[in-house]
Amino acid sequence: MRFHSPAIQYFHAVRRTGSIRAAARVLNVASSAVSRQILKLEQEVGSPLFERNARGLTLTTVGEMLARHVMNVLQDLDRFRSDVASLSGTWRGTVSIACIESLTESVLPDLIALHRGRARRVSFTTEVKGSSDVLEALSRGEADIGIAMALRHPPDLRQVALKRFRLGAVVSREHPLARRKTVTLEQCLAFPVINALPELSIYHLLQPLIAQLSETPEPAIQANSIDLMRELAARGVGVAFQTQLGIGRLSRDSQLVFLPLDNAGSPVWSDLGIYVRAERTLPAFIESFLQELVRELGERERRENAAYPQTS
Amino acid sequence: MRFHSPAIQYFHAVRRTGSIRAAARVLNVASSAVSRQILKLEQEVGSPLFERNARGLTLTTVGEMLARHVMNVLQDLDRFRSDVASLSGTWRGTVSIACIESLTESVLPDLIALHRGRARRVSFTTEVKGSSDVLEALSRGEADIGIAMALRHPPDLRQVALKRFRLGAVVSREHPLARRKTVTLEQCLAFPVINALPELSIYHLLQPLIAQLSETPEPAIQANSIDLMRELAARGVGVAFQTQLGIGRLSRDSQLVFLPLDNAGSPVWSDLGIYVRAERTLPAFIESFLQELVRELGERERRENAAYPQTS
DNA sequence: CATGTTGATGCCGTTTCGGCAGCGGCTATA
């Protein structure tokens, strides 16, 4: 079922691979065929689509416009295909998710397992990245659904939902702070802390608050893995910071304690956004999963905010 | 600049004309070429796209799905073209508007004249229809912007804005009612009235109210043209009903008087919706006009509701 | 300077496309 002219498909492959010959390898055709289609396309548009560097091709401004159009066409073709398929028989397809690390502990595995139980023919691809990489992958059409810190998002993305979770300190149950209900940042900084590196968004949430304090925090461990930070905290190495999303299971086993941060009487929020490409209608089976994801995150938001009310 | 495979274009033409030979005439190709492309398309999709009636072709369910995809592709191609064109030079293109009659008196001509003054290369096509026909034309991709009574709209349309205007009685200045500030329906029905036929949405607004009254209205004139109804009212033939949108200019010349309807103490609202296809990103020059349209209608809504406050 | 990789091009066989003419099926009209 390949209706669209080869030029469209070749252009798409060249954009992704950044090279005509690489695209030809992917497409199983000769590089000359790809080269000619690109030249023809440029002649019809009346403007070069790529800048020819010695090491490959880069999109020009017009090229990026065409890339947007081609992406819209191919993604809508996917939707059409899945719509036709769902007419006769069960859903079938792949949901591609790009998300930040805090989801991998329980939210995503729970949801995927649940969804797979209902629709066996739907498969999943997930890729864990930093927040800005998540948005970029989405813009480039390399993922269907993106979950990231709710920063400013580019206009070609649509924020489907925005959920806020309390940022808190994570310590082992033997830690001196473990018996408190909430903690302030100053209280935490009296102990060794496990800091997030700048590539994690937690860093950007905490840095402004730390900067406001008069004291300089004592030397601490730095890491760029939420998983690692959590395990370190469980071993009593120090105080880690994250949302409760990332420690759902461990918290249940009572090895870890989650203490909501209290910043001058008000909570510290971590805003999580769910994104999709704006210029796109999702296939039904992806839309269905998206709705479950939004519902589930909303449910967790409600539960956690009920467990830790606004004022300690 | 025709990148997309001929099959796409031919399918689109066949859908619009409802016949392969007619499509071939429009496309300036032989009917056999069109027939073969359609057959090839059906083979690739694996399902018939049209039902062959003796008198032409009708879309099947799968055909309608493909039509939706093809419309998305071709409309997005238009947007891409206009984006490229706007890179080098002025805007150029056609805004196609489908709207109901009440806009033709002042809103639309004013706006188009204003916009043409700023962007000469943008031309306009307008088609006046009933509300449901407006939505249908929009769904079929025969118009870019639709303005209609805000009924339930199909899911493939997006309601950009919703503006409410007071329905009122329209009489000549010599009419006995002309000196009132507001009127009730009962007061109007004591005089000859000019009724809207069911094809006008005013009919559906007033009918439920009339049905509630005990009296049966006296024999009246019926018409399906807002223009005609207004002119009849100006000649003292009777009481017409419409929103003030349709009588802006005549009212200013003081030949006609607009009396907001008062229904048991509350106004009678006429809801006007502005619609576009949901699965579409508008070209910049259309988006620009759309924004002006929304702003202007919002302005009129504000002015009129200020001129005729809620309670008389 | 040698080597590998890049995109572009000329040549040629294959595939696809479109135009022409004619087929059978259907409707409307006389």
Add this chain to the structure above:
DNA sequence: TATAGCCGCTGCCGAAACGGCATCAACATG
């Protein structure tokens, strides 16, 4: 009931588009 008109479909054939191969110049790398 006969006929004229329109419908979509199908061989046939020439033209155009496409893809594969070999090769070229330009550039980067070592």
